[in-house]
Amino acid sequence: MRLVRLGADPAKVGADIRAAISAWGAGPSVLGGVAVFGCRPPGAPRPLDAVIVLPRGVVVVLGVDLPEPALKVEAPLRTPWTVDGWPMVRAEGAVNPGLEGLESAAALARSLQSRGLEPLPVAAVVVVGPYAGQVTQPTTDLHRGVRVVSPNTTAILAAARELATYERSCPVEPAQQLLHVLDEDCRLSAADLVEEGFPESGDTDLATADTMLIPKFTEPSAVRRLSRRTGLIAAAAVLVVVCAALITWLSADGPSADPPAAAPVQRVDGVEFAQRVTDRAQTCGPHSFGDVQRWFEQRPCRNLTRAVFETQVSGRPAAVSIAIVELPDEQAARELRELADAAGTGGVTDLVAEGRGWPGGPDGFDDAAQVVQQSGNEVRIAQTVWRHRASAPDDVSLRALAERALRLAPRA
Structure with missing residues (x-):
């Protein structure tokens, strides 16, 4: 990450934001890209603490100063925030800082679009400080491209990775033009x-190319007639094979077993998750352990949905465990x-x-990165591990994957 400072920090927490981003270091080993501090893009409603220009997306970063350190910040987009149970009061700006983040991201996106630049997604990260022990957002708000986090390296990095998911990387020349828009x-x-x-x-990566854009080859007339004749012969051969298979099936004692259905696949922020196993229950105590199990003995749940998915992060196979508890x-x-x-x-x-894995799946989730989220009377717990290699609870890539996994909907 290369750092460029244009002006003073608009918020007091801006110093923490700069320190957190500076810790990523130069080069693409952690994230790459360019962080521009203290700029105000055209049309932005306020100066921004940072704009992070990444190969696969742009993230505007806004700092919000709390009156004092907080244990808990509830940060919905549609209603005022609460800090440790009290409504957040601001002397200036919108009552809800999350809306300022969306407005700033939209303003920058319009500026880039009006100049015909690379159509990178522009998202927003709102950093609240000097300290916030726990920040919660409704699940529906996460789909709108804004994250509210504490001012630390791990939280800001995970948010940036989760939001910058364009299908291909921005080449050098458009990136230079984009930076020129900032200043x-x-x-x-x-x-x-x-x-x-x-x-x-900007050469197109064949792995992500849309095959509908490949031009159709035009055959000469003689070759086309030969191709048509060959096609008719092949079609007749296929028909014979199909008829033979149908006769064999009818003459057998009964139909053979249906082939196994393909694993249901869901896509979140460009990442594909293939569901491998799932289970539903009306009790949670038998499917829990430790203090959580003792808690369920006193407060039974209504429904428990669990599933395990497989996916890949930068070519590395990973496994995801999801538990959805309805209370x-x-x-x-x-x-x-x-x-x-x-x-x-x-x-x-x-x-x-519980022995419900799949061949070649994960050995377990003992060293998983975990993210817990509450929405109304529902609690979601996402755990992620690398397959065939060691994992760690503080692995930034795994935590970012767990954040995405919170938006999965297990299917029966």
């Missing part, structure tokens, strides 16, 4: 941008979220631990 004097050489992960040219009321859901999110308190047993 006329913000110029980096092509070599600088290549070092930060931007490709030199009688929102208060119970809040208690469970706080309990499950604390270290050493147990949790909901994943299906692999």
Whole structure:
């Protein structure tokens, strides 16, 4: 990550934002890209603490100063925020800082579009400080391209990785033009941008190319007649094979077993998740452990849905465990979220631990990265591990994957 500072920090927490992004280091080993601090793009409603230009997306970063450190910030987009249970009061700006983030991202996107630049997605990260122990957002708000996080390296990095998911990388020349929009004097050489992960040219990657754009080959008339004759012969051969198979099936004692259905696949932010196993239950106690299990003995759940998915992150295979707990009321859901999110308190047993894995699947989720989220009376717990290699709870890539997995909908 290359750093460019244009002006002073608009918010006090801006110093923490710069420190967090600076810790990523130069080059693409962590994330790459260019971070521009203290700029105000054309049409932006306010100066921005940072604009992070990445090969696969742009992230505007807004700092929000809290009156004092907070244990809990609830940050919905449609209603005012609450800080430790009290409504957030601001002397200036919108009552809801998340809306300012969306407005800033939309303004920058319009500026880029009006100039005909690379159509990179523009998202927003709102950083609240000086400290926020826990920040919660409704699940529906996550789909709108804004994240609210604490001012630390891991949280900002995970949010940027989750939001920058364009289908292909932005080449060097459009990236230079984009930086020029942020500030006329913000110029980096092509070599600088290549070092930060931007490709030199915009050659289409065949792995992501749309085959509908491949031109159709036109045959000469003689070759076309030969091709048509060959096609008729092949069609007749196929018909004979189909008839023979049908006769064999009718003469057998009964129909053979249906072939196994393909695993249901869901796509979140460009990442594909293939569902492997799923289970539904009306009780949670037998499928949990530790303090969480004892909690369920006093406060039974209504429904429990669990599933295991497989996916890939930058070509590395990973596994995802999802547990969705439906509780009688929102208060119970809040208690469970706080309990499950604390270290050493147990949790909901994943299906692999109950012997419900698949051949070649993960050995377990013991060292998984975990993210817990509450929405109303529902609690979602996502765990992610690497397959065939060691995992760690603080792995940034796994945590970003777990954030995406919270939006999965297991199918029966």
